[in-house]
Amino acid sequence: MHGAGRLTDQSSSQRSRRGGLGSNPWFLLGGTAIALVSLIAALLGPVPEFLRPRTKVSNIEVKSTNTDSVTQFMIPLSAPFDEAPEAFMFCTPPVLAWLEKVGMEVPPKQNLSIRNTAEDGAMLSVSNIRAVDVRKSEPERMIRFHCPNAGLGDSVSLDVRLDFDLQAKVRDRETEEYKPFAFNLEPGEQGSIEINFKRDELYSYSGRMVADVLTGNSVETIELPLDGSGDGFNFVGTGEFTRLEMGPGDYRKKGLFKCTLYDRLKRWRDDKGVTNFDCSATQVRYIVASMS
DSSP, X not given: XXXXXXXXXXXXXXXXXXXXXXXXXXXXXXXXXXHHHHHHHHHHSSOOGGGSOXXXXXXXXXXXXXXXXXXXXXXXXXXXXXXXXXXXXXXXXXXXXXXXHHSEEOOSEEEEEEEEOOSSSOOEXXXXXXXXXXXXXXXXXXXXXXXXXXXXXXXXXXXXXXXXXXXXXXXXXXXXXXXXXXXXXXXXXEEEEEEEEEOOTTSEEEEEEEEEEEETTEEEEEEOOGGGSSSOEEEXXXXXXXXXXXXXXXXXXXXXXXXXXXXXXXXXXXXXXXXXEEEOHHHHHHHHHHHO
């Protein structure tokens, strides 16, 4: 009996030191919530999205995954083509070094990896990828030198029409229709996109690319670092000289470039009236002179 009495007194003292947590309504409510989440997890599996802790927008990591040898350059009409290193099918390091010296790099597309760096929590939704602050200006007297693609990885290909539709859209392969694009990233998940810039090549365009990130009920806009920087894009229109496009030549034909000449400006062209041929530096200068 005495032992029971001491036990009762000790329990009363412990309840007093706890400050009545057992009777606190907020304590009871918290315990009920935890029990509810546990019950839902047991019955339905993973915790529903609305009950998962919010993931921060800062957990979105965007990196450029462009390939150095897959790009294009705008080079002036006066470029010393005779000094160009031999290019065999693709733009080798010596060719790229020469192009960087005489011209300006303007990649026709941007490859980006987008990753949710959070270890747990709710998914992040990325949508409304679009061009902003777009400026249109007059063309410049330059020639396009195209470095071809040796093959891309698994990426979702999006098109942005800088001349009339600034939202990046994906083309439905069955209907050929363009639709808005969005995707969700679970914690630790990564996705890849390829942004193709379509435009009226008679004019120059510059601007930035951004995207909306949804977390919980809030939306924030982030900048997409094209070419690994925040400088945006700058596409040079070549006017009449859009008809001529150069590229690396065949490895079996030393000293020659691969040239494509359109019989009219690209914005009106179809598959007809296109001439592909091997061209020397002298022929390039002759073609340029005939278009001036």
